[in-house]
Amino acid sequence: MSMISLEAVSKWYDSFKVLDACTTAIERGEVVVICGPSGSGKSTLIKCINALEPFQQGTILVDGISVGDPQTNLARLRARVGMVFQHFELFPHLSVLANLNLAQVKVLGRTRDVASERSLALLDRVGLRDQAAKFPAQLSGGQQQRVAIARALSMDPIAMLFDEPTSALDPEMIVEVLDVMSTLAQEGMTMLCVTHEMGFARRVANRVIFMDHGTIVEDVAKDAFFDDPSARTARAQTFLSKILQH
Amino acid sequence: MNDLDLDVITRALPWLAQGLQYTVQLTCVAALGGTVLGTLLALARLSPRPIVAGLAASYVNLMRSVPLLLVIFWFYFLVPLGLQWLTSAENPPRVGAERSAYVTFILFEAAYFCEIVRAGIASVGAGQQAAARALGLDQAQVLVHVILPQAFRNMLPVLLTQAIILFQDVSLVSLLNVTDFVGAAGKIAQRDGRVVEMYLFVALVYLVLCSMTSALVRRWQRTHSIGQHPETAR
Ligand SMILES: Nc1ncnc2c1ncn2[C@@H]1O[C@H](COP(=O)(O)OP(=O)(O)OP(=O)(O)O)[C@@H](O)[C@H]1O
Numbered sequence: 042m043s044m045i046s047l048e049a050v051s052k053w054y055d056s057f058k059v060l061d062a063c064t065t066a067i068e069r070g071e072v073v074v075i076c077g078p079s080g081s082g083k084s085t086l087i088k089c090i091n092a093l094e095p096f097q098q099g100t101i102l103v104d105g106i107s108v109g110d111p112q113t114n115l116a117r118l119r120a121r122v123g124m125v126f127q128h129f130e131l132f133p134h135l136s137v138l139a140n141l142n143l144a145q146v147k148v149l150g151r152t153r154d155v156a157s158e159r160s161l162a163l164l165d166r167v168g169l170r171d172q173a174a175k176f177p178a179q180l181s182g183g184q185q186q187r188v189a190i191a192r193a194l195s196m197d198p199i200a201m202l203f204d205e206p207t208s209a210l211d212p213e214m215i216v217e218v219l220d221v222m223s224t225l226a227q228e229g230m231t232m233l234c235v236t237h238e239m240g241f242a243r244r245v246a247n248r249v250i251f252m253d254h255g256t257i258v259e260d261v262a263k264d265a266f267f268d269d270p271s272a273r274t275a276r277a278q279t280f281l282s283k284i285l286q287h
Numbered sequence: 288m289n290d291l292d293l294d295v296i297t298r299a300l301p302w303l304a305q306g307l308q309y310t311v312q313l314t315c316v317a318a319l320g321g322t323v324l325g326t327l328l329a330l331a332r333l334s335p336r337p338i339v340a341g342l343a344a345s346y347v348n349l350m351r352s353v354p355l356l357l358v359i360f361w362f363y364f365l366v367p368l369g370l371q372w373l374t375s376a377e378n379p380p381r382v383g384a385e386r387s388a389y390v391t392f393i394l395f396e397a398a399y400f401c402e403i404v405r406a407g408i409a410s411v412g413a414g415q416q417a418a419a420r421a422l423g424l425d426q427a428q429v430l431v432h433v434i435l436p437q438a439f440r441n442m443l444p445v446l447l448t449q450a451i452i453l454f455q456d457v458s459l460v461s462l463l464n465v466t467d468f469v470g471a472a473g474k475i476a477q478r479d480g481r482v483v484e485m486y487l488f489v490a491l492v493y494l495v496l497c498s499m500t501s502a503l504v505r506r507w508q509r510t511h512s513i514g515q516h517p518e519t520a521r
């Protein structure tokens with residue numbers, strides 16, 4: 042069984058069709074990169090996967106649980122899927138440690154001590170254990186994003202979703218975040234990443250999905266996507282040559 | 288007119304202090320009660336259920352369109368009747384203007400605080416809500432642990448400013464013959480025929496207290512401008 046599977050998922054904002062019959066599957070331990078022009082529906086697609094956005098047609102299964110089923114406990118489902126946002130979205134009124142502890146205590150029911158121990162171990166992993174007592178505003182963007190990744194990991198997720206995790210960062214900070222993500226991938230985490238970091242995709246991804254106008258235009262193995270221009274659609278070709286120029 | 292007789296004030300101080308105490312107490316209770324009720328109203332106004340949102344909106348609009356003085360008179364008569372209805376007593380209990388004023392000001396201020404809280408909630412970015420929900424927090428937890436703490440931090444200056452206005456508005460209860468600060472001064476002024484001294488003194492106390500609070504608000508705003516945490520602020 043796939044970790045995440047989408048079957049003909051469509052979504053509308055009023056009469057505007059944002060997602061058009063999207064079908065794909067992400068296997069356990071697979072790393073899939075989603076790219077595509079602005080407004081193509083990438084963010085919407087991953088928000089649908091952890092039910093931050095409703096969709097009107099099709100089926101999404103996460104670890105066999107149907108996201109669209111009204112019987113599904115969505116809060117519990119979201120707790121099992123980690124999500125990392127473009128603008129970090131750390132809670133500014135809480136310390137770094139409290140950011141990591143909050144959901145562990147409130148959702149998983151861990152004691153504060155157990156949660157703190159887990160949080161500090163994760164902060165160690167992203168190289169920020171010494172920043173635990175600071176507040177988000179006191180950290181650099183790259184540090185904040187690494188804290189956000191650690192916060193998502195604190196829930197022991199079965200999969201991680203990333204929505205352009207490096208696009209709000211200065212170039213020198215992109216590397217430190219991508220390094221954390223690469224390590225995570227090597228450790229076998231199932232990952233779905235919206236990103237235009239094609240170097241990362243080339244090194245780490247198993248597959249690349251190219252979206253345009255709400256449809257999945259290409260969904261191919263990484264090597265085919267990067268090394269076989271003849272296999273690419275004209276739209277993906279144009280898009281790729283544009284972003285690879287930068 | 289004779290020279291100013293400042294002894295009048297010294298002699299009246301205990302009495303004035305009692306009035307000021309009532310004024311401050313009424314202000315604090317109304318501000319706290321108004322904030323709590325105002326927050327509930329704000330949440331009701333943001334409710335996805337149109338009936339709930341509509342009722343809250345009507346209440347807020349009503350309170351905000353009626354002059355405070357009128358509301359004070361209304362509740363002076365309505366509170367005893369309401370209590371009679373609640374306790375199904377034979378006669379309306381004697382509540383007294385001092386106590387009905389608490390109800391009046393909480394209910395009146397709630398409408399204003401509601402709008403402040405609503406703006407405060409709107410000032411917290413949608414991304415925060417998404418991030419909190421993505422961690423598996425339910426709607427109530429998102430509000431209590433993520434949205435409201437930030438909203439209150441952002442709106443504290445406006446809340447305090449509203450409290451200063453409230454502090455001044457409370458003096459209207461003196462029209463119901465309540466001995467608040469202004470009421471106490473008025474009674475002495477008439478008894479001793481020393482209107483000028485009394486009202487000058489009262490104005491001075493208001494000026495000092497309000498300026499001090501305003502200064503506090505400005506200081507707080509300087510050190511807590513957006514995105515800054517107290518520890519990083521200089
Ligand atoms: N809440 C909303 N209401 C209406 N339309 C929306 C809403 N959110 C997104 N859209 C529209 O849906 C489309 C897809 O948006 P989405 O954010 O998924 O695109 P994206 O591929 O992530 O783009 P970007 O690269 O700019 O982040 C866009 O045209 C956008 O304007």
Ligand SMILES: [Mg+2]
Binds near residue numbers: 084205
């Ligand atoms: Mg996006």
